[in-house]
Amino acid sequence: MRDLEFGWFLPTRGDTLDYAVPQQIPPSLDLFERVVKAAEDNGFEYILLPVAAACWDAWLTSALLTRNTKSIKMLVAARPSYINPVLMAKMIATFDQLTEGRISINLIAGQNEVENEAEGVGLDKDQRYEAMEEEVEICKALWSTQGKVDYSGKHYNLKQAHIGPEIYQKPFPKFYLGGGSSQAAELSAKHSDVHLFWGDSVERIEKNILEMQALAAKYGREDQIGFGMRLQIICRKEEDEAWEVAEGLVRNVTDEQKDVIKTHFANSVANQRVRQLAEEYGKKISPNMWTGLTQARPGAGVVIVGNPEQCAKTLQDYIDIGCHSFCLSGYLHDEEAKRFGKWVRPLLFEKNKGRMKAI
Secondary structure (H helix, E strand, C coil): CCCCEEEEECCCCCECCCCCCCCCECCCHHHHHHHHHHHHHCCCCEEECCCCCCCCCHHHHHHHHCCCCCCCEEEEEECCCCCCHHHHHHHHHHHHHHCCCCEEEEECCCCCHHHHHHCCCCCCHHHHHHHHHHHHHHHHHHHHCCCCEEEECCCCEEEEECCCCCCCCCCCCCEEEECCCHHHHHHHHHHCCEEEEECCCHHHHHHHHHHHHHHHHCCCCCCCCEEEEEEEEEECCCHHHHHHHHHHHHCCCCHHHHHHHHHHCCCCHHHHHHHHHHHHHCCEEECCEECHHHHCCCCCCCEEEECHHHHHHHHHHHHCCCCCEEEEECCCHHHHHHHHHHHHHHHHHHHCCCCCCCC
16 A cells, blocks of 8 residues: 655746636745645645646746655646757756756646647647657656666657766656546556545545556556546534635636636536536535536535534545545645644554554
């Protein structure tokens, strides 16, 4: 059984308790440092940095945040065609060396077609996954080859490429991937250390794990790939209070904001599944799994809502079927990280003896 690990989310667009006003607390270094320190102090092993257009740059932000923290890793996105893969391999290796192993890579092909077009990506979804696979292959080759690298692909061709810094984490930093499409599953089966599912029923996640293990087996990686979930969490001492906070996140969201979520992310299979869940189950997948935030937030918007015992029990249901990594968000992010560390983590620690580090 794998050790359990917990990641937290850094809201580089700004933080809020009301998605009608997404920047109630505007982005700043002070905000970012508060959130990351709260996460590290409360037992989170890594911090996920978003990469949407409205968010501050993940690479520069993450590099700065390692200076006043001790151990927490930065989970930074590698998006296809944004950075030349040789430069990206050098950037990651440099970050890895300077921080002694405090970087992991989040593989994102891009959910938002409008944003991809606006930023001049010029690749459709299939092409983005093709390019991303080539980029991962090039990075791994540059990190593991003593000499120079030749590479011939559809999107990249290299002749005698090499980089200066060696990779610190051997053989490579960890790769994470979250996505619901067949292309995402195939790439994850080949290269991911952790495949992150978005919120769904226990039965569906259990089925997905078995499917991913079978897919990874084609590449001899069924024992190498691990599984986790990207979820939101709202925990309060009393369940009623938690639900009041949850409903407050979307109470004032306009129809126009909801329409943007529906249209800009329409081609994302994972986002399609989120909308399907709301249609199938209504607002609750299970007593403490809420779909309401998906009206206002794209991506992984399913939320665990409840008191500490309910939140721990909901997470334990997914641990029991084979999930070991949980990348979480909460509101406000610094305060919710502290609540998780004080109330929920001890319950999970007691239930999963020997699988979590003490803090």
